[in-house]
Amino acid sequence: xxxxxxxxxxxxxxxxxxxxxxxxxxxxxxxxxxxxxxxxxxxxxxxxxxxxxxxxxxxxxxxxxxxxxxxxxxxxxxxxxxxxxxxxxxxxxxxxxxxxxxxxxxxxxxxxxxxxxxxxxxxxxxxxxxxxxxxxxxxxxxxxxxxxxxxxxxxxxxxxxxxxxxxxxxxxxxxxxxxxxxxxxxxxxxxxxxxxxxxxxxxxxx
Numbered sequence: 450x451x452x453x454x455x456x457x458x459x460x461x462x463x464x465x466x467x468x469x470x471x472x473x474x475x476x477x478x479x480x481x482x483x484x485x486x487x488x489x490x491x492x493x494x495x496x497x498x499x500x501x502x503x504x505x506x507x508x509x510x511x512x513x514x515x516x517x518x519x520x521x522x523x524x525x526x527x528x529x530x531x532x533x534x535x536x537x538x539x540x541x542x543x544x545x546x547x548x549x550x551x552x553x554x555x556x557x558x559x560x561x562x563x564x565x566x567x568x569x570x571x572x573x574x575x576x577x578x579x580x581x582x583x584x585x586x587x588x589x590x591x592x593x594x595x596x597x598x599x600x601x602x603x604x605x606x607x608x609x610x611x612x613x614x615x616x617x618x619x620x621x622x623x624x625x626x627x628x629x630x631x632x633x634x635x636x637x638x639x640x641x642x643x644x645x646x647x648x649x650x651x652x653x654x655x
Contacts, residue, residue: 475560583632583643
């Protein structure tokens with residue numbers, strides 16, 4: 450397929466892709482309490498020290514950097530330009546997955562910029578389709594594609610896929626991938642958690 454292109458809805462203005470910067474300053478947590486309340490939360494301050502302003506012990510974020518810094522390129526408007534009443538582009542994807550009876554099955558999410566969607570989707574497939582426990586699914590070698598280059602995680606068995614993918618027309622890069630997945634699965638025998646060894650994080654039970 451190569452690159453997937455967006456459609457042109459009726460009435461849409463001419464747009465072009467932007468070059469929004471990314472910062473490794475996102476975190477995720479998955480929690481279930483003893484009463485069954487659950488939260489899957491991804492949060493970002495966007496820069497290493499956000500806006501560099503602290504209020505009552507909290508660093509304020511700088512999500513404006515999730516917008517494109519310029520509004521036009523080659524006389525075309527950027528979709529992610531700063532504009533009133535808009536939210537900046539974000540790939541944060543905290544997930545809560547439910548069984549058919551509406552009971553909670555899985556909490557999962559990750560930091561990782563625009564690769565978050567890849568990390569989370571791969572982990573969900575590992576748990577739901579491949580019947581792995583959360584830690585096994587999180588530990589899987591990462592493979593990402595952001596609609597251009599296919600990236601394989603350095604130092605893992607995923608690297609062996611490079612010639613096969615290139616034979617299919619992929620442009621392949623090998624690099625470290627900075628997922629920080631945290632997941633909790635609710636099973637018939639209780640809770641099973643997993644935390645990504647690629648970053649700081651751990652599983653705790655009360």
